[in-house]
Amino acid sequence: xxxxxxxxxxxxxxxxxxxxxxxxxxxxxxxxxxxxxxxxxxxxxxxxxxxxxxxxxxxxxxxxxxxxxxxxxxxxxxxxxxxxxxxxxxxxxxxxxxxxxxxxxxxxxxxxxxxxxxxxxxxxxxxxxxxxxxxxxxxxxxxxxxxxxxxxxxxxxxxxxxxxxxxxxxxxxxxxxxxxxxxxxxxxxxxxxxxxxxxxxxxxxxxxxxxxxxxxxxxxxxxxxxxxxxxxxxxxxxxxxxxxxxxxxxxxxxxxxxxxxxxxxxxxxxxxxxxxxxxxxxxxxxxxxxxxxxxxxxxxxxxxxxxxxxxxxxxxxxxxxxxxxxxxxxxxxxxxxxxxxxxxxxxxxxxxxxxxxxxxxxxxxxxxxxxxxx
Ligand SMILES: Cc1cc2nc3c(=O)[nH]c(=O)nc-3n(C[C@H](O)[C@H](O)[C@H](O)COP(=O)(O)OP(=O)(O)OC[C@H]3O[C@@H](n4cnc5c(N)ncnc54)[C@H](O)[C@@H]3O)c2cc1C
Numbered sequence: 225x226x227x228x229x230x231x232x233x234x235x236x237x238x239x240x241x242x243x244x245x246x247x248x249x250x251x252x253x254x255x256x257x258x259x260x261x262x263x264x265x266x267x268x269x270x271x272x273x274x275x276x277x278x279x280x281x282x283x284x285x286x287x288x289x290x291x292x293x294x295x296x297x298x299x300x301x302x303x304x305x306x307x308x309x310x311x312x313x314x315x316x317x318x319x320x321x322x323x324x325x326x327x328x329x330x331x332x333x334x335x336x337x338x339x340x341x342x343x344x345x346x347x348x349x350x351x352x353x354x355x356x357x358x359x360x361x362x363x364x365x366x367x368x369x370x371x372x373x374x375x376x377x378x379x380x381x382x383x384x385x386x387x388x389x390x391x392x393x394x395x396x397x398x399x400x401x402x403x404x405x406x407x408x409x410x411x412x413x414x415x416x417x418x419x420x421x422x423x424x425x426x427x428x429x430x431x432x433x434x435x436x437x438x439x440x441x442x443x444x445x446x447x448x449x450x451x452x453x454x455x456x457x458x459x460x461x462x463x464x465x466x467x468x469x470x471x472x473x474x475x476x477x478x479x480x481x482x483x484x485x486x487x488x489x490x491x492x493x494x495x496x497x498x499x500x501x502x503x504x505x506x507x508x509x510x511x512x513x514x515x516x517x518x519x520x521x522x523x524x525x526x527x528x529x530x531x532x533x534x535x536x537x538x539x540x541x542x543x544x545x546x547x548x549x550x551x552x553x554x555x556x557x558x559x560x561x562x563x564x565x566x567x568x569x570x571x572x573x574x575x576x577x578x579x580x581x582x583x584x585x586x587x588x589x590x591x592x593x594x595x596x597x598x
Pocket of ligand 1: 579580
């Protein structure tokens, strides 16, 4: 184990791992400290969708593509399995189809329209009833979020210049030192705080003033579906068009939002938009909802699960709608920035809150940050 470190990263979720990867690639000796025995936060509870199509044209999209390239590099190194599955946004209503047509015509992202028949050819689970067509993008990837953080952490730890230490809660940051729950102190030139949704244990006063907001999401997993091919594209609904900011330039989005607000206000109330992803095991990961605010209930609402399933039934056909798992995850999000970043005391970097795009953006964001930090 290294005893001297240039960089200490606090938090072993995807953002902390991306920081450790980037710093180690630049030749720094890195110590990553994670309080749990393995990552258990948002980074293991998500869809595992690397989703560049949802990022605004320009810098955000470039950062997403940079991250995508690093996920593929991790696959090449044998660290994680990555499926280059792409994605299809489905249209069942005229207003959804209008947004997809307008977005495709903008040429801001490499996407193409698919006829109804082409969609059905590409994905056996898609519900043909009322389907108008879809929009295909080939930039999306699938990773298994339940194992990816663990595998990346183990691989980093096997590198000469990185140590990943688990079961190590950090209780204080006092540059250039950090102190752990057992009273042990470590020292480094850079201390990067990637504490996820924990905005109180470390530098709480800075996070309180940051504008970061927590968001709770409910998710479900179906029984494994039999006989499906691998590498099926992720599916997204028309509801999703109002969720990702890449669609904001579309004039036709207003009519879609208005219709959903009038027709199904309960979907706006719980921030529901639906997506589905088929894993190699045949499990289909389904979601999700968005409840913002500090008052996050530890208990999940069956009403939300029912609404998610109601909307997904319009989109996909499962042989069995029995759910084998239900869970929620919490992320933090900044209203104006891709990630909240603040450097203070000469070498402490608070780096938290990639919102709903941490799997998509973390590696690119970390790379971007280190270009500025050194
Ligand atoms: C349900 C859901 C679905 C999502 N789907 C997607 C998706 O498909 N694609 C996508 O791009 N993004 C998705 N996201 C967003 C993505 O999961 C998050 O942006 C990302 O996981 C955040 O990573 P993180 O490392 O900041 O936080 P976390 O994963 O929460 O990690 C923070 C880590 O810091 C540790 N920690 C905290 N304080 C301390 C301390 N004092 N000492 C030591 N360790 C500490 C915690 O134990 C934790 O392991 C989704 C999120 C959710 C909740």
